[in-house]
Amino acid sequence: LDLGLPDIDGIEVIRQVRSIDQRTPIIILSAQLELDTKIRALDLGADDYVEKPFNMPELLARVRVAIRRHSHAADSAHDSTVIHAGPLTIDLDRRTVLASGTEVELTRTQFDVLAYLARHPHRVLTHRAITTSAWGADHDVDPTNLRVVISNIRKRIEPDPSHPTLIRTVVGIGYTFDP
Numbered sequence: 001l002d003l004g005l006p007d008i009d010g011i012e013v014i015r016q017v018r019s020i021d022q023r024t025p026i027i028i029l030s031a032q033l034e035l036d037t038k039i040r041a042l043d044l045g046a047d048d049y050v051e052k053p054f055n056m057p058e059l060l061a062r063v064r065v066a067i068r069r070h071s072h073a074a075d076s077a078h079d080s081t082v083i084h085a086g087p088l089t090i091d092l093d094r095r096t097v098l099a100s101g102t103e104v105e106l107t108r109t110q111f112d113v114l115a116y117l118a119r120h121p122h123r124v125l126t127h128r129a130i131t132t133s134a135w136g137a138d139h140d141v142d143p144t145n146l147r148v149v150i151s152n153i154r155k156r157i158e159p160d161p162s163h164p165t166l167i168r169t170v171v172g173i174g175y176t177f178d179p
Helices: 010-020 035-044 056-079 108-119 127-135 143-157
Strands: 027-030 048-051 082-085 088-091 096-099 102-104 124-126 167-170 174-177
Touching: 010 035, 027 035, 027 056, 035 048, 048 056, 082 108, 088 108, 096 143, 108 127, 108 143, 108 174, 124 127, 127 143, 127 174, 143 167
Parallel strands: 027 048
Antiparallel strands: 082 088, 088 096, 096 102, 124 174, 167 174
């Protein structure tokens, strides 16, 4: 990311990216050499700061380090008991959900469905996979029940439940969670 963008301040880009995603590596490439600018960028979530002009082999090494660091963090996060997904924070141990910082009340089944979706972001999950995770493999659940559960979750976590952006329907297959 170059801090000297024509339309938006690079510092603001870091702020916006980090507000929705902690996993994407951000490396600053900038001619701005002021120490305060470097510190601000790093404090807001940049992983590294490379001054222009830069040496390409060094930049590539720094990219490899950032990818390794974030890959390791993603592996650790998969085992984590807290899932940060866009505006949601889902604490699996406490069975709590925060939507934009506000606690959301969910039933046991609603929580189980949301947690399963959040553990598999950006993947299309079948009705069967979701119902098996929430109700168990030995229960044959009518897809209508799952639609009702998803609808109730959307009412609690979506900014506009009539136009869902977090939990999207994949017609005839299931749902996808896109934080």
